[in-house]
Structures are given as C-alpha cells and as structure tokens.
Amino acid sequence: MKKIFALVLILLMGALFLNVFAQDKQPSFSVKTSGKGKQAILFIPGFTCSGDVWNETTTHLGNKYTSHVFTMAGYAGSPAQAAPNLDVWIEDIVAYVRKNKLDHPVIIGHSLGGGLAMALASRYPDLFGKIIVVDALPCLGSLWNPSFKSEAQPDCSAMESQIMPLTDSQLYKMQKRTAVQLCADTLAQKSIVKWGATTDKKTYADTYCQFANMDQRESIGQIKIPALVLLEARFVNFKPAIEDQYKQMKTATLKFADKGLHFIMYDDKEWYLNQIDQFLQ
Template sequence: MNHRTALAAALLVLASPMAAQAQDGRATPAHAADGHQHAAFASDRLHVCVDGPEGAPDLILIPGLSSSPAIWQGTVDHLAGRYRVHRIHVQGFAGAPAQGNATGPVAAPVAEEIARYIREQGLNKPAVVGHSMGGTMGMMLAARHPDLVGKLMVVDMIPFMGAMFGPPGTTAESVAPVADQVHAAQATAPRDQYLAQAKASVTGMINTEAARAGPLRDVETSDQQVSAAAFRELIATDLRPELSKITAPVEVLYVKFNDARMTDALTDTVYRMSFSTLPGARLKRIDDSAHFIMLDQPTAFHGALDAFLSAK
C-alpha cells in the first residue's frame, strides 16, 4: 500500500465516527484557569496571562477549543522562569466573556490579534506552541506573519481537519456543507445534552483520570456558540496551501488516532501527507497518550519541548 492509498484508507476509517461525534454536539475538552496576571493588551478577542522574568526569551502558548491557559500550568512550572511565557486565553472559552468572538470565525481573527500582540509588546520572534485548535492558530500566525515567529510547535493537529469529514479528495469548499451541518447541530443542541456529550468525550481525549477535572470545568464555562463556530471554522479551513509560507522551524507532536482500526503506521502516514507541503517540518509521535499530550505524558512532552526550544 503506497502512502496516498494508506492516507485515503485512514481518512475513510476516521471520517464517519468523527463526523458523527461532532454532529452529536461534542466539544473538545479543556482545562480551567485560576488566578493569573494579564498583559497590558486591549483586545475583544483574547487576553494574555504572562509568567516568567522580563528579559527572558519569549514563548507563546495557545490552548485549543474551549481550553484555558491552565492546560499549560505544568509546562510553565517545568520551564521555571527560563522563559517569559505568554498564555493566550480566547474570549468565549473557559469562563471568558465571548465579546468579539460572539459571532463569526474565531481562529483566524484570534491569530491576527496574536500577531498584533507580538508587534505591540515588542516580542522578538517568540517561539509559539499551539495545542489542537491552538496549533491551527499557530500555523495561521506563522504562515501569514512569517516575520513574527521564531519557532512553531504544533501539538496534535493537522492543517486540514475537514479531510476527516469527507472522502479522499475532500476540499474546503466540498466540506463546507458538512461544517455547516455540524455547526447547526452543536449550536442548537439543548445545553444539558451538549454538556453531557462534551464531558463524555473527555475520556477519549485524556487518558489520565486525575487530569480530567479541569477540562470538565472548562467545557461547562465555555460559550456554546463560540465553541460551535470555532469548530465549524476548523472543519472548513485548509491550511495546507499556506504551509510553504512558513519560514520558522516547525515540529509537530502527535498521538495515534483514537480509533481501534487505526495503527501507528496509518497515523504516521496521515501526518506525513498532511504536512507534505512543509517538507522541513519534524514529525514526532508520542506513544501512550491521548489528545492532551501535556497532561497524559508531561515528561515526554517537556523533553520534546526543551529540545525544540534549545535547538539552533
């Protein structure tokens, strides 16, 4: 089986259950934020939690759909003041008022605001790490503002999630009706049904039982409309044609897809083909982990992050 045939087979395996799950109204789980210090940056799309000494190298951490900056707390603790860490909190997620994200797309406008943040705060080519939807925003940022990003790490995200919601050859245009259908199902689901299904999905996204409490809180405190709109945008956005514009070093950490029919080899093929328009990207699979790698395998994640940040 050649790579393209393997990719087609893998996507056919994944497409049906993923689309069905999304249409059931499940939202990606997250981790709740507690007290933190905000950067002096006015935006109706995001706010920024800052940790670490001034003058240290800058690192931007972007959480995923419905997630809060607290998913990165272990990473902040691990870095122990070696970096000036800027954690993005998207408005509408994890207790933050929806504000400018109340209608329309979320990821692309937030990526533009992160670019403005980098410029206005005078950050010098910060390293950027994004998990899931945060990885999508990281790719948008690095491709559309290549002069602003020093390094990019994408954590468990491909550049076109819509490929998993249609047959081989699916495009952003052809999957748009599916994205609309998924959005309508999530946006109109009764709140109790939406939350029950979202919480059920945590089990498949975090293997470590003790780490699930925070993500469950964040699902409860995220704006259902913002999360539904953001998920629609993820399905309908194909960043593969833009990847060649990225000039920063890129590393992609990923896990085997959570489907019994998927193998390590098929997962590897999906990621290789997904990032084929960025041949310099380094791809690294993290085993024995679900979607939230930083929670399930913190030692492996922090080791990979340290190596990535220190590489010349």
C-alpha cells in the same frame, strides 16, 4: 411631541448601536504572563480549553522564558464575541505581538491552537522564531475524507442548530463523553469537561465549524522557521497520510508520542516536556 419622540428614537438607536459595537469589540482573548526570560513564548490552547491547559508546561519552563498564555474569547467561561472568527483571532494575536514588541516569539499551539499557530507562521513568516504544534493537522478533514475541499465561506448553521438548543446539563454530558476519548488522565478529564461545559455555545459551534474547514496543506509551505510537530500515539497508524499533509512544511520534524491520547501534555508529560526542552535549546 413629534420632536421629543424623534429624539427618544435617536437615543434608543444610538444605545443599540453602542451595545452592538461594544459586543463586536470584545477582545479575541485574554493573556496571562509568567516567567522572566528574554525569549517569549506564546501558548495557544485548543478547542474550548482554558489557558490553564499549559500550567504544567509553563511551570516546567519557569523563568528561562517569558510565557504569554492565551485563553480565547468565549472558551472556558471567558466573555464571548458576537461573531467569533478564527481569522480575526489570528490577526489580533499578530497585533498583540507587535504592540508588546515581542522579538520573534516561539508559538506553541495545541489542537485548534496548533492550527492557529501554523496559520500565524505561514502568514507572517518573519515575525516568529520557532513553532511547536501539539497534536494538530494542517487539514483534519482530509484524514477521513481524501476528497475534502475547504469552503471559502463555510455554512455553520447546521453546527449551530445542533449545539445552540443544548441545555447546560446536556452540554456537560456531551463534554464528559468526549473527554474520555481525548484524554487518558482521569484527573485532567475533569478540567477538560469543565472548560467545554462553560464555553459559549455560539463560539463552540462557529469555531469548530471554521476549524473543521481549515486546509493549510499548501500554505504551510511558507513556514521557514524551525518547527516541531508532536502527535498522539494513535496517529502513528496514519503516519503516511500525516506525513503527506506536512510535506510542504520543509522545516518540520514529526514525532509521535509513546502513549496516551489527544492531550499529550497530560498523557505523556515526561516525553512531551523532554521534546520541548530539546527543541527550544
């Protein structure tokens, strides 16, 4: 009887181990590809967003490029990882580029995706061809707090305690309030709200906390490839501070949108697409 009990215990522990291992091995992202161009472009969406945020952009670019559109794990209803980590996401994107033998792809990232794009280009300066950052800063925290300092291991428990208890209805209402502050296009707001409301709450809390802790003001000095930074219209009011954040990124050209809010691809689409076309050509 003792031997049978011990065997059952071992099997149960093994099943538990496999389950935890399987959760930990959940991929960092899913990817949709389109286009048939020789030049590859990686599209990394912003916080809680689906890769569908790039639909108008990839349609505009058409077959001139091959688009690789990412949706990060846990965002917009996609399967979540047990322990979401931005550094792991960065390394997994690098592994994707190498596995698929992409030759110096362009990176286009919005918001959090822009932060990841800068990290990729600074850590792997020879792997990519160009970078476009859409409304992201090397250190968002320092824009409001000049004495901001990044922590080696940020404590995300406070953020988790705010987000985890929310009901689906409460999360939806929070996203609805936030969307109007980030996007002027009322039709696009509906998609943004849906993506945020269906994002895994632990992923929401942990990745927001990690993103808010990022300080890349010095590390972006390692970026040697051509860089275009497209910023929302309101940021022109903080132009000196923003230029100071980007001063180490010698290859960067900063441009401010004429109108709209954070989702430039919706709010100032014609200007945004024109800037991308000129830069890529």
